[in-house]
Amino acid sequence: MLDIIEKIKADLEKAKNLIKDNESLEEFRLKYLSRKGLFSTLFEEFRTLPGSEKGKVGKILNETKNLAQNIFDMLSESLSGNKSDSDEDYSLPGKTFNTGSKHLITQALDDITAIFRKIGFSVYEGTEIEDEFYNFDALNTPDYHPSRDMQDTFYLKGDFEKRYLLRTHTTPGQIHLMKNYKPPIRAIFPGKVFRNEAISARALGMFHQVDGLFVDTNVTFTDLKGTMDFFAKEFFGKGLKTRLRPSYFPFTEPSAEMDVECYLCNSKGCRICKYTGWLEILGCGMVDPSVFDAVNLDPEKYSGFAFGIGLERTLMIRHNIPDIRMFYENDIRFLKQF
Ligand code: DAH
Numbered sequence: 001m002l003d004i005i006e007k008i009k010a011d012l013e014k015a016k017n018l019i020k021d022n023e024s025l026e027e028f029r030l031k032y033l034s035r036k037g038l039f040s041t042l043f044e045e046f047r048t049l050p051g052s053e054k055g056k057v058g059k060i061l062n063e064t065k066n067l068a069q070n071i072f073d074m075l076s077e078s079l080s081g082n083k084s085d086s087d088e089d090y091s092l093p094g095k096t097f098n099t100g101s102k103h104l105i106t107q108a109l110d111d112i113t114a115i116f117r118k119i120g121f122s123v124y125e126g127t128e129i130e131d132e133f134y135n136f137d138a139l140n141t142p143d144y145h146p147s148r149d150m151q152d153t154f155y156l157k158g159d160f161e162k163r164y165l166l167r168t169h170t171t172p173g174q175i176h177l178m179k180n181y182k183p184p185i186r187a188i189f190p191g192k193v194f195r196n197e198a199i200s201a202r203a204l205g206m207f208h209q210v211d212g213l214f215v216d217t218n219v220t221f222t223d224l225k226g227t228m229d230f231f232a233k234e235f236f237g238k239g240l241k242t243r244l245r246p247s248y249f250p251f252t253e254p255s256a257e258m259d260v261e262c263y264l265c266n267s268k269g270c271r272i273c274k275y276t277g278w279l280e281i282l283g284c285g286m287v288d289p290s291v292f293d294a295v296n297l298d299p300e301k302y303s304g305f306a307f308g309i310g311l312e313r314t315l316m317i318r319h320n321i322p323d324i325r326m327f328y329e330n331d332i333r334f335l336k337q338f
Contacts (some may be wrong), residue, residue: 001002001042001045001046001049001053001057002056002057002060004042004060005057005060005064005184006043007116008032008038008041008064008068008132009064009067011018011024011073012032012064012068012323015028015071016071016075016288019075021079022079022136023077023139025072025075025079026255028071028072028075029072032068032072033068033072033082034071039061039064039065039068042061043061046061046286049124058071066080068129074238081158082178091212094196097316098332101335103113103335103338104315104319104327105208105311105312105327105336107338108315109210109311110248111235112161112188112190112210112231112235112309112311113188113190114233115234115235116212116304117229117232118241119227119229119230120186121186121187121188121212121214122186122187122188123129123187123188123189123190124173124177124187124188124189124191125175125177125189125191126167126170126173126189126191127167127173128167128191128192128194129156129164129165129166129167130165130166130167130172130280131162131164131165132148132162132163132165133162134167134172134175134176135153135165135167135168135169135171135172136148137294138172138175138238138291138292138294139171139172139174139175139250139251139291140250140251140288140290140291141250141251146287147168150167151194151196152195152196152197153166153195153196154166154194154196154316156203160258164191166193166236167191167193167194168193168194168195169193169209169211169308170189170191170193170209170210170211170307170308171209171251171308173187173189173191173211173293174189174211174213174251174287174291174306175294177189177212177213178215178292178295178297179295183215183216183217183297183302183304183306184214184215184216185213185214185215185216186213186214186215186216187212187213188212189210189211189212189213190208190209190210190211190212190261191208191209192206192207192208193206193207193208193209193213193237194205194206199325201322201323201324202324202326202329203324204312204324204325207210207310207311207312207324208310208312209308209309209310209311210311210312211306211307211308211309211311212306212307212308213287213304213305213306213310214227214304214305214306214311215287215297215302215303216303217301217302217303218303219286219288219302219303219304219305220303221228221247221254221305223305224284224285224286224305224307227305227307228244228258228282228284228307229242232258232260232281235314235318236260236263236281236318237263238265240260241260241267242259242260242261243258243259243278244256244257244258244259244284244338245257245259245280247283247285249283249285250286250288251287251288251291251306252283252284252285252286252287252288252305252306253285253286253289254285254286255284255285256283256284257280257282257283257284258280258281258282258283258284259278259279259280260278260279260281261277261279262276262277262278262279263277264320265277272317272320273308279317281309281310281317282306282307282309282310282312282314283307284306284307284308284309285305285306285307286304286306286322287303287304287305287306288302312324312327315327317338
């Protein structure tokens with residue numbers, strides 16, 4: 001068997017100089033390296049050799065096979081290289097490169113920021129990690145509230161004095177603002193929020209909210225209503241009617257939710273608006289006095305309103321997007337539409 005291998009080795013060296021095109025290279029591959037090629041056959045024979053011969057023959061057989069593989073790799077590289085140098089067809093159309101653009105979420109954040117800037121709101125960026133005081137206690141959300149459950153909130157592991165967590169809403173921004181700035185305060189605070197949800201067409205573990213806060217002397221529910229209405233008309237289109245519905249949030253009193261007319265069905269009732277003719281877009285209300293207490297502002301002197309917009313939800317309504325997961329799959333066919 002050693003003789004045969006020596007002979008192959010010599011043939012390989014000769015073949016190296018004879019291969020000039022892809023066809024002869026393919027013949028080379030079939031003859032030596034393919035599944036039915038010489039080396040496969042030799043390795044099969046090798047298995048039947050007595051143990052005493054295996055060491056020596058195996059070594060040479062492997063070396064020779066590697067030689068064949070190297071020759072093949074080298075030649076196939078140089079042949080394909082030649083091709084692109086000399087055979088390029090300059091009459092073919094050029095390559096197109098996709099230009100990048102802003103993601104729908106970023107665009108919407110830009111839009112919302114621009115809308116609120118027009119009426120004097122500034123933008124504040126909070127932090128994604130909060131402690132229980134900012135995310136819950138200061139927002140009048142007591143210990144027994146279900147959102148404080150491990151099942152709903154991602155708590156950070158570790159041995160800290162306080163319990164830290166990934167914020168479940170952007171509302172803690174209110175507390176940071178009121179602790180750090182004196183009224184009048186007029187700001188929106190957009191960002192990512194995190195909830196321990198089962199992922200589905202309607203829910204993700206991470207999504208975006210935009211919260212807002214207006215605190216001054218003599219802020220009334222009428223200010224809230226006017227501001228929310230302005231936002232909805234700017235964001236969804238001028239002709240749309242809005243309505244406020246009584247609701248409940250621990251940090252506002254009274255609380256409301258705002259709906260816009262379902263423009264998919266012109267308020268006639270459809271699957272998307274669950275046959276009500278209205279789509280819910282945000283939660284809002286007057287700042288609860290206990291929240292002012294938590295940040296040492298006098299509720300007798302100051303009043304304010306707050307609101308929270310679920311970004312993905314609102315965009316799903318505006319663009320008729322059926323599944324929240326589509327925002328984050330990075331499917332170019334989706335992204336290109338915006
Ligand atoms: N934080 C609420 C949520 O995540 C949304 C919200 C409702 C924010 C009312 C507010 C508000 O600031 O006033 O569902």
